[in-house]
Amino acid sequence: QQQVKQSPQSLIVQKGGISIINCAYENTAFDYFPWYQQFPGKGPALLIAIRPDVSEKKEGRFTISFNKSAKQFSLHIMDSQPGDSATYFCAASIYNNNDMRFGAGTRLTVKP
Amino acid sequence: DTGVSQDPRHKITKRGQNVTFRCDPISEHNRLYWYRQTLGQGPEFLTYFQNEAQLEKSRLLSNRFSAERPKGSFSTLEIQRTEQGDSAMYLCASSPFGTKGNTIYFGEGSWLTVV
Numbered sequence: 485q486q487q488v489k490q491s492p493q494s495l496i497v498q499k500g501g502i503s504i505i506n507c508a509y510e511n512t513a514f515d516y517f518p519w520y521q522q523f524p525g526k527g528p529a530l531l532i533a534i535r536p537d538v539s540e541k542k543e544g545r546f547t548i549s550f551n552k553s554a555k556q557f558s559l560h561i562m563d564s565q566p567g568d569s570a571t572y573f574c575a576a577s578i579y580n581n582n583d584m585r586f587g588a589g590t591r592l593t594v595k596p
Numbered sequence: 597d598t599g600v601s602q603d604p605r606h607k608i609t610k611r612g613q614n615v616t617f618r619c620d621p622i623s624e625h626n627r628l629y630w631y632r633q634t635l636g637q638g639p640e641f642l643t644y645f646q647n648e649a650q651l652e653k654s655r656l657l658s659n660r661f662s663a664e665r666p667k668g669s670f671s672t673l674e675i676q677r678t679e680q681g682d683s684a685m686y687l688c689a690s691s692p693f694g695t696k697g698n699t700i701y702f703g704e705g706s707w708l709t710v711v
């Protein structure tokens with residue numbers, strides 16, 4: 485069942501620093517890789533997503549880097565802010581498929 | 597608010613009782629999903645509807661669980677004879693079919709505690 489492995493489990497970063505969260509997947513059929521952000525007591529919210537035809541996607545302070553040959557992808561949060569403190573989940577699925585597999589999550593704490 | 601809404605947000609029940617959760621998806625989203633999330637874990641897929649048809653069920657969904665989406669709009673998830681291991685957050689999500697691909701929008705979840 486654990487087809488997406490995420491690390492680290494928790495991460496503490498100083499305000500203004502770079503937060504990096506990594507994920508690795510097993511199923512080479514996966515072709516859609518989103519990242520979700522979840523605050524306590526809330527459902528996950530889509531942050532940014534990538535498809536394997538590009539190696540990088542940037543939206544504001546958030547960047548996904550994708551390495552197809554290594555079957556790995558990562559989320560970089562530049563200029564991390566205390567408001568970014570949340571749990572982040574990577575996920576993977578086959579495009580337009582319904583069974584999205586999630587990583588176990590990374591609890592990010594950004595210290596002021 | 598036009599997001600995915602779930603009711604109730606919290607439910608405490610005694611072991612052996614039945615519980616039902618309701619989900620109202622984003623209007624015009626014809627796909628509806630149920631996930632389960634336990635503390636420290638990512639969401640796990642349970643089942644999925646396209647319109648009123650339940651097209652896929654995870655093997656995690658035991659025969660005590662049943663989901664319906666009778667008119668292709670709201671959905672219910674019923675758990676019969678609850679067990680302590682059912683304690684989790686049950687997340688509903690919806691997505692449009694087609695050009696927007698896999699963008700899944702989650703509700704805020706329904707927390708279940710079985711005592």
